[in-house]
Amino acid sequence: MLDLNYDYSSCVRNSEKVSWRVDDVIPPGTQLDFSRPFLPNSLSGAHQLTELSDDERLKLNQITGNAYINLFKFVEEYIVATVVDHAQAEMHGDHDALRALMRFADEELKHQQLFTRYIEAFQTSFGTPCGVLDNAAEVAGVIMSKSPIAVLIITLHLELMTQEHYTESVRQNQTIDPLFVSMLKHHWLEESQHARIDALELDKLVSDAPATAIDAAFVDYLGLLDAVDGLLAAQSAMDLDAFRRVAGREISPEQAQRITAAQHAAYRTAFLVMGMRNRMFVELMGKLSPGRTREIASKAATFAAE
C-alpha cells in the first residue's frame, strides 16, 4: 500500500555504517558552553521576545534547548516499548525485520542515554534548576493504549520531524553551540533508519487492515496530537518558572503571558506542525487516506495560527 523503495536489510546496512558510541559524542565529564544559544531561532521562541535583554534571551534559548532534549528522551520511552513489541511479533519469523527492529530499539535506548548525559551536564552547570516533563511512563501508557496503526503514525511523525529539525534548521547553523549540533547530528544519523523502519512496519499493519481500522487510527492520531500539545503547554509553563529564577527580577503578568505564549508557539511549530507538514509524512499519509491528509493539514494550520 505504501509502495516503499527500501527494506529491512538496507536499514540494517545503513545503521551499521553510521553507528556511534555515546562516549564519542558526549564524553563523561563534558562541560557545556553557555556562551552560545543551543537552538536555532526556528525552533525557539526566545528571539521573538525583544523586550528581554540579550542575556535573558540567551538563557531562555538554553532553557528551551534543555527541555527540547528532554522531550526527545521522553517520547523515546514509548518508542522503545513499541519497537520491542514489533520485534517480539517477528521472533522466529523474518530475521531481517527482527534485526532491524532490535537495532532500532538499541539505538533509541542509546539516544536516551546520550540525552540523559547531556541533561545531567546541563543541570550541573546551568546554575538554576529547570523543570522538565517527567511523566514519561504515563504518557507512554496513553499513546500505547491507542491502535497500533495510530502509534506508528505518530511515531513516524516524530521521527521525520526530528530529521527535518536537523537538516533544515541545525546542520548549517554556525551560531549555535557545536556540541548541541553534534548531538543532533548523531541523533539524526540513526533516526533516518528509524523513520524507514516505522514506514515498513506501518505498511505491514495497513496491508491487511480494513478501511475502518485505518480511519479509526487517524482519529486516534489527531487525538494524540492534542495530548502532545497539552504536554507542550505544560513544558512552556515550566520554562517560565525557570526563566523567572534565572532572570532574578520581577516579571509582570503580561510579560509572563507573552513568554509562555512564545514558548508554546515555538514548541508547537517544532513538535507538531513540522511533523504534520513534513513532505514524506504527507506523502505516506496520502497513500493511507487522502481525505484524512486534508484534516491533518487543517489541524496543522490551527496549531500554527494559535
Added chain:
Amino acid sequence: MTPALQKLTNLMGAERGRRFFDQMLDELGMTALATPQDSLRFGEALMEHGGVLASIGRSVKIHAILHGANPKPTVSAAPPA
C-alpha cells in the same frame, strides 16, 4: 503462509511444522487462521505448551494484537462468599 505457520516451519521444518499447525487447528476446532482474532487464539493455545512453543505463541499473539486482535479482558476471580 500465515505468520504462525511460518514461525512453526522455521523452527520445526516444513513437514513437521505444517503437521503440528494442522493438529493445533484441529484441537481448536478451526480450519484456518482467517482473522487476527483467530491468530490470537492460536498463539494463546501455543503458549500453553511451554518451551520454544510458548515463545512462538507469544510472538504470534503479539503479532495478532498489532494487526487488530483484541486480547481477552482479564477477569479477576470472584472473592469467596
